[in-house]
Amino acid sequence: MFDFLLHIISIAGIYALIAVGLNIQSGYAGLLNFGQIAFAGIGAYAVGIGAHLGCSPLLSIPAGMVLAMAVGLLMAGLGGKLAADYWGIATLAVAEIIRTLAFNEDWLTGGPQGISGIVMPFDAGGQRADNLLFAGVIMGLLALAAIISQRMSRRRFGRALRLMREQPQLAVCFGYQIPALKRTALVVSAALTAFAGSLLAFYTGYVSPDYLLSSESFIIWSMVMIGGLGNVYGVVAGALLVQCLYSFIPFAKDLIDINTDIAGALRLGAVGAILLACLLGRPGGLFPERLRKIP
Amino acid sequence: MKPLLQVAGLSKAFGGNKVLEHIDFTLGQGEILGLLGPNGSGKSTLLNAISGFTAVDAGEIMIDQRRIDRLPTDQLVGRGIARTFQLPAMPERMSVMEVVMSAGIRHHGFWSSVLPLPGARLAEREDREKAAALLDELLLTQVRDLPAAALSGGQKKLLGIACALMGSPKLLMLDEPMAGVHPNLRNEIVDTLIRLNREGLSLMIIEHDMHFIRDICHRCIVLDRGHIVATCRPDELTHNAKVLEAYLGTPAQPLPEAV
Numbered sequence: 001m002f003d004f005l006l007h008i009i010s011i012a013g014i015y016a017l018i019a020v021g022l023n024i025q026s027g028y029a030g031l032l033n034f035g036q037i038a039f040a041g042i043g044a045y046a047v048g049i050g051a052h053l054g055c056s057p058l059l060s061i062p063a064g065m066v067l068a069m070a071v072g073l074l075m076a077g078l079g080g081k082l083a084a085d086y087w088g089i090a091t092l093a094v095a096e097i098i099r100t101l102a103f104n105e106d107w108l109t110g111g112p113q114g115i116s117g118i119v120m121p122f123d124a125g126g127q128r129a130d131n132l133l134f135a136g137v138i139m140g141l142l143a144l145a146a147i148i149s150q151r152m153s154r155r156r157f158g159r160a161l162r163l164m165r166e167q168p169q170l171a172v173c174f175g176y177q178i179p180a181l182k183r184t185a186l187v188v189s190a191a192l193t194a195f196a197g198s199l200l201a202f203y204t205g206y207v208s209p210d211y212l213l214s215s216e217s218f219i220i221w222s223m224v225m226i227g228g229l230g231n232v233y234g235v236v237a238g239a240l241l242v243q244c245l246y247s248f249i250p251f252a253k254d255l256i257d258i259n260t261d262i263a264g265a266l267r268l269g270a271v272g273a274i275l276l277a278c279l280l281g282r283p284g285g286l287f288p289e290r291l292r293k294i295p
Numbered sequence: 296m297k298p299l300l301q302v303a304g305l306s307k308a309f310g311g312n313k314v315l316e317h318i319d320f321t322l323g324q325g326e327i328l329g330l331l332g333p334n335g336s337g338k339s340t341l342l343n344a345i346s347g348f349t350a351v352d353a354g355e356i357m358i359d360q361r362r363i364d365r366l367p368t369d370q371l372v373g374r375g376i377a378r379t380f381q382l383p384a385m386p387e388r389m390s391v392m393e394v395v396m397s398a399g400i401r402h403h404g405f406w407s408s409v410l411p412l413p414g415a416r417l418a419e420r421e422d423r424e425k426a427a428a429l430l431d432e433l434l435l436t437q438v439r440d441l442p443a444a445a446l447s448g449g450q451k452k453l454l455g456i457a458c459a460l461m462g463s464p465k466l467l468m469l470d471e472p473m474a475g476v477h478p479n480l481r482n483e484i485v486d487t488l489i490r491l492n493r494e495g496l497s498l499m500i501i502e503h504d505m506h507f508i509r510d511i512c513h514r515c516i517v518l519d520r521g522h523i524v525a526t527c528r529p530d531e532l533t534h535n536a537k538v539l540e541a542y543l544g545t546p547a548q549p550l551p552e553a554v
Contacts, residue, residue, distance in 0.1 A: 148409055156415060157408035159389070159397040166386035173346070173380075174398045174458065175372030184405050230388065293440050294392045294423065 003128070006135050008247050010203055013138035016239035017196035019223040020145050020232055021189045026221075027230035027289070028153055029185040030165030032088035034217055035075070035095030039068040039190040041212035043197025045102060048115035048207035057121040057202070065194045071098070072190030076183040092214060099212035114208025118201050134203060141199075142236065145192060149232045154292050161185055162230075215268065219246075222275045227285050234287030241286075242271055296323030298360075299497050300345070300466055305354030307340055314340045316521045318354070322466070327488075327498045329508045329529060332518035333542055338501045339381065341518070342468050345499075346378040347371045358466070372400070375465030379455035379472065381501075385443035391454060392439040395426040398461035422461070429457040432487055434480060448475035453484070460491070467491075468499045473507050485510050505532070517541055 018040050025031040043064040050060025071094065078090045102109045109115065124133045152158045164171045164181050172178060201207045219242065227238020246267055253263040278285060300322040307315040315337045322328050330338050343349035345356055347368035356364040358374050366374070386394060399422035407415035430436050433453040438446060446454060452472055459467055473481060488511060492498060502508055508515060509529045517525040517532070519541035525532075532538050 152405070152408045155408035156403040156419065157405050159393055160400070160403045162389055163386060163394070163397045166388065167384055169348075169380075170384070170386075170458075171397075172368050173372075173378060175369050175400045175462065176403070177367075177369045188405055289388055291388065291390045291440070291442060292393060293390060294396060 003131065004247075006131050008244060010131070010135045010138055011247070012240045012243035013135070013142045014196050014200045014203065015220065015223065015243055016142050016236045017138075017145055017199070018193050019220050019227070019235050019239040020142070020149050021193035021196065022220050022224050023230070023232055023235045024149060024152075024161075024189040024192070025185050026224060027232075027235065028158055028161040028165065029182065030084075030161075031079075031182060031185060032084055033075070033091045033186075033189075034088050034214070034221070035091035035093070036189075036193060036220055037212055037214070037216040038071060038091075038095035038098045039193035040197030040200065040216075041095075041098060041102065041207075042068040042071060043194030044201035044207040044211050045109060045115075046194070047198040047201040048110075048118055049108060051118045052110075052115055057198070061195065061198045064198050065191045068190040068194030068197075069187045072186035073183060076179070076186045079182050080179055092217070095212065095214060095217065099209050099214075102212055103209040109209075112209060114206055114210075116206035118205050118207065120202055138199060146232050146236055153230075153232065157184070218268075219271060222271050225275055225285060226278050228287040228289060229285055230289035231285070231287050234285050234289075237287060238285065242274075245270060245274070296326060298322070299324040299326070299358065300499070301355075301357040301360075302341075302345070303355045303357075305341070305344060305356065306352050307337075307344060307349065308352055314521050315344070315351075318518075318521075318523060320516055320523060320526070322497060322499060324465075325492065325495060325497055327492055327500065327511055327513050329512035329515040330499060330501045330518065331503075331508065331515055331532070331538075335520075336518040336541070337521045338518055339470060342378065342470055342499070342501060346376060346468060372462050372464075376468070377459035377462055377464035377466070378468040379452065379459055379470055381470040381474070382448075383451040383455040385446065385451050385454060387442055387444040389443055390440050391435060391443050391446065392426060392430065394443045394454065395430060395457050395461060396422055398458035399425070400462070425461065426457070429460055433457045434483060449477055449480065452476055453480070456484075464496065466497045466499065468501075470501050471503065472500065473502055473504045481507065508532075 022033065022036045025033050046064025046067060047057065047060050050057065075091050075094055079087050082090055103112055120130050120134065124130050160176050160181055164176065164178055168178055223239040223242045224235050226242060227236065228234025249267045249270060250263050252266065253260065298321045303319050305315055305318040318341060330341065332338050340349060344351050347366060351364055355362055358376065363371060363374055399418065402415040402418045430439050433456060435450060435453055435457065438450065443454060452475060456472065476484065488498060500512065512529045515527055515529050515532060516523055517538050524537040524541050525535050527535055
C-alpha cells in the first residue's frame with residue numbers, strides 16, 4: 001500500500017507539473033493549447049533517446065527542454081495568423097504530427113514499442129529508497145514550480161498576460177506586444193512541461209507514442225479546469241484529484257466485476273463527467289481564480 | 296505654437312464608403328482640440344487612425360515631425376500617444392488597481408517577474424504610487440479593489456483616463472469622455488484635465504457635450520461626412536453656418552403644393 005501511495009504521489013506530481021505548465025498558457029495568457037502533451041512527449045523522448053545513446057541526463061533533459069521551447073516558438077508563430085480557437089486546433093495538429101513522427105521513425109524513437117530501459121539518474125540504494133527519493137524530489141519541484149508560477153502571475157509579467165487574456169485591445173493600447181507575450185508564455189510553459197515529461201520517462205523507465213495521445217492533453221485540461229483555471233494552487237489540487245481518481249477506478253473492476261477495457265473507458269468517462277459537472281456547477285473550477293489585491 | 300501632431304492628406308475608406316477624405320490639421324503643443332461632428336462623420340475613425348487602430352489609405356500622421364502612420368499600434372505609446380475608448384471594456388478578473396498598474400509597461404519581462412531584479416522592484420514601487428495618485432485624482436480610490444468590469448460606465452471612462460495617464464503621454468485622445476459620467480463628476484474631470492494641460496499635456500477630445508467643449512477646448516474641428524467643414528473657437532460654433540448645417544441639415548425647402 002505504501003508503494004502504491006508513493007506511486008500516486010509521483011505520477012500525480014508529474015502531471016501536476018504539466019498542468020502548472022498548461023496553466024501559464026491557458027490560465028494566465030488565455031491561450032487554448034490542445035497540444036500541450038507534445039512538450040511533455042518531447043521531454044520524455046529526449047531522455048529516452050539520450051539513455052539509448054548513453055548521454056547523461058544532464059545533457060538530455062536540457063536538450064528536450066530546448067527542443068520543446070523551439071516547438072513552442074513554432075506554435076506561437078502560427079498564432080499570428082490564426083484566431084484563438086483555430087490556433088487551438090492547430091496546436092492539436094502539431095501534437096499529432098509529433099506523435100506520428102514518434103510512431104514511425106523507428107531508427108530514432110523505437111517506433112510503436114518506444115524506448116525502454118531508462119534508468120533513474122540516481123541510486124539511493126534499493127528500489128524502494130529510489131522511489132521515495134524520487135517522490136520527494138517531485139514534490140519539492142512541484143512546490144517550487146507552483147510558488148514561482150504564483151509569484152509570476154501577481155507581478156508585472158503575469159499582469160500583462162492576464163490583461164492580454166481579457167482585453168487584448170487594451171493591452172495593445174498600453175503598448176504591450178501581444179505576439180511577444182504569447183511567445184514568452186509558450187516558451188516558459190514548454191520548458192516546464194518538457195522537464196516534467198523527462199521526469200515521467202525516468203519514473204516509468206520507458207517512453208512510447210502513447211505518451212503523446214491527445215487524450216492525455218484532455219486529461220491535463222480537465223485537471224486545470226476542475227482545479228481552477230488561472231489559480232495555480234487550484235490547478236495542483238485538480239491534478240491530484242484527477243490522478244487519484246485515475247488510480248483508484250481500476251479497483252472498481254474488482255468490486256463490480258467489469259472487464260479491463262470497460263474500466264479503462266470508465267476512467268476517461270468519470271473524468272469527463274466530473275469536468276462537465278464542474279463546468280455546469282462551478283465554471284471557475286473547485287478553487288476559482290481570485291482577484292489579486294495590490295497592497 | 297509648436298506643432299505636436301500634424302495630419303496631412305489623410306484618407307480612409309471602408310469598401311466604397313469614404314469615411315475620411317483629405318483631412319489636414321495640426322494640433323499644437325499644449326493645445327486642447329475638440330473634435331466634433333454628427334454621428335458617422337468620421338471622428339472615431341480619425342482617432343483610430345492616429346492611435347494606430349486603423350490603417351490609413353493615404354496621407355501622413357506625424358508626432359514631433361516624425362511619421363507614425365506606419366508604426367505598429369503597440370509602439371505608439373513610446374511616441375507619447377495615449378487614448379481612451381468610447382465604450383471601455385475592462386477585465387473581469389483584474390482589480391481596478393491592477394488594471395491601472397498594468398498600464399505601466401516597464402520591466403514586464405518574465406525574468407523581471409521571477410527574479411528579484413532591482414529595476415523591476417523600483418518600477419513596481421513607482422507605478423504603485425503613481426497609480427494610487429491617479430485613482431485618487433479620478434475619484435476611484437474607493438473602488439480600487441473591485442473587479443474592473445464591475446464599475447459603472449462612467450467609472451470605466453475615468454479608469455480609462457487613469458490608465459492612459461500612466462504612460463505619461465504627450466498627447467491624450469479622449470473618445471466621448473463625458474458620455475455616461477455623472478454631472479457631479481464633470482467639474483472634477485474638467486479641473487483635472489485643465490491641470491494636466493497646464494503641466495504640458497495636449498488633448499484631443501471627441502465630445503457631444505457642448506458645455507464641456509466650451510469649458511475646456513481651445514479650438515474645435517468640425518467633421519461632416521469625412522471632411523473638415525469648420526475650424527473655429529468653441530464660442531464661435533453656434534454662429535458658424537457650416538457647423539449648423541452639419542448638425543441640423545440644410546434649411547428645408549418649401550413643400551411642393553399639394554395637387
